[in-house]
Amino acid sequence: MSNLKMGIIFYVFFVILSACGQTKPAKQTKPISNNMENFEQTDSFWKAKLSEEQYYILREKGTERPYTGKLLMNKEKGVYKCAACGNELFTSDMKFDSHCGWPSFDREIAGGKIKTETDFSAGMKRTEIMCAKCGGHLGHIFDDGPTETGQRYCVNSVSLEFLSEDELATETNTGNDTIILGGGCFWCVEAIYQNLEGVISVSSGYAGGSVKNPTYKAVCSGTTGHAEVIEIVFDKAKTSLDEIFKVFFVVHDPTTLNRQGADAGTQYRSTIMYRNENQRTIAKSLIDQLEKEKVYDNPIVTTLEPLSVYYKAEDYHQDYFNNNKSQGYCQMVIQPKIDKFEKIFKDRLKKKN
Numbered sequence: 001m002s003n004l005k006m007g008i009i010f011y012v013f014f015v016i017l018s019a020c021g022q023t024k025p026a027k028q029t030k031p032i033s034n035n036m037e038n039f040e041q042t043d044s045f046w047k048a049k050l051s052e053e054q055y056y057i058l059r060e061k062g063t064e065r066p067y068t069g070k071l072l073m074n075k076e077k078g079v080y081k082c083a084a085c086g087n088e089l090f091t092s093d094m095k096f097d098s099h100c101g102w103p104s105f106d107r108e109i110a111g112g113k114i115k116t117e118t119d120f121s122a123g124m125k126r127t128e129i130m131c132a133k134c135g136g137h138l139g140h141i142f143d144d145g146p147t148e149t150g151q152r153y154c155v156n157s158v159s160l161e162f163l164s165e166d167e168l169a170t171e172t173n174t175g176n177d178t179i180i181l182g183g184g185c186f187w188c189v190e191a192i193y194q195n196l197e198g199v200i201s202v203s204s205g206y207a208g209g210s211v212k213n214p215t216y217k218a219v220c221s222g223t224t225g226h227a228e229v230i231e232i233v234f235d236k237a238k239t240s241l242d243e244i245f246k247v248f249f250v251v252h253d254p255t256t257l258n259r260q261g262a263d264a265g266t267q268y269r270s271t272i273m274y275r276n277e278n279q280r281t282i283a284k285s286l287i288d289q290l291e292k293e294k295v296y297d298n299p300i301v302t303t304l305e306p307l308s309v310y311y312k313a314e315d316y317h318q319d320y321f322n323n324n325k326s327q328g329y330c331q332m333v334i335q336p337k338i339d340k341f342e343k344i345f346k347d348r349l350k351k352k353n
């Protein structure tokens, strides 16, 4: 065997060893941000936070008198949140006029935001609905809805806070926001976003699976359901979700199912994990636009998944590219992606000192 051939084999072996699929010492991870985090609070907390009427309904499972709620006839476009904790529960598209005296919805926003419990109070068997985040009482759900879902979420106005589209726009255009993206190996995606103007921080982690506190080893086995993802915190005055998604669709291949280059498995799936309806809508409309303009030869397979829990990965995965620049995988796989990004988004890079 020639030296050259030996060299290539050795190099390929080295790259494979250095790639994401390798098994490294596992360390316990901890949940950093959790959209559906249990927000159970003490009774005195709720008494101080809520009005008397809100406390009676949300915490003591009371019911407002029919036809009295402020949101009963509301037909404005917007989002309905839990009045106690701000968890987004319904959108105006889901609301219908049920003539039952309480605001009614035929669906809930995806992502397990509402939990149910059998309720034997008032001398009958009903299904109570509660905010999954704070446990606040919302109302009941019935199987007599007139739309295709067949369901009627019968909710107290007092349990809800309504934000119109205008209010949502104001709320979503100021301050910081966070988005979770999976574009294959997290080392690559993290290194790219660190250079985008307006990005405050990027961390590597795991989300979208069923196991609590997953380790790198467990995620790499492909059995936990998690994807390797990054969490981006950004300043909405300096960049936008739209720009972040555009970078995403340039620097990874959204058309290969459960694969990025040599990295294969559901842990490398292309995914956008949204925290709210606004993020989902912006992602969906960009994907629709890219499909319509036939930007790629093959269909986009990027999944839009409601975020449940984001677990920050072990310390040695953080800032991986900058700490391991001379490594084969960083040179061969990550650097070309960074070069591509810097070429296309050259006016949008962070100013280097």
Ligand SMILES: [Zn+2]
Pocket (backbone or CB within 6 Å): 082, 083, 084, 085, 086, 087, 131, 132, 133, 134, 135, 136
């Ligand atoms: Zn709540």
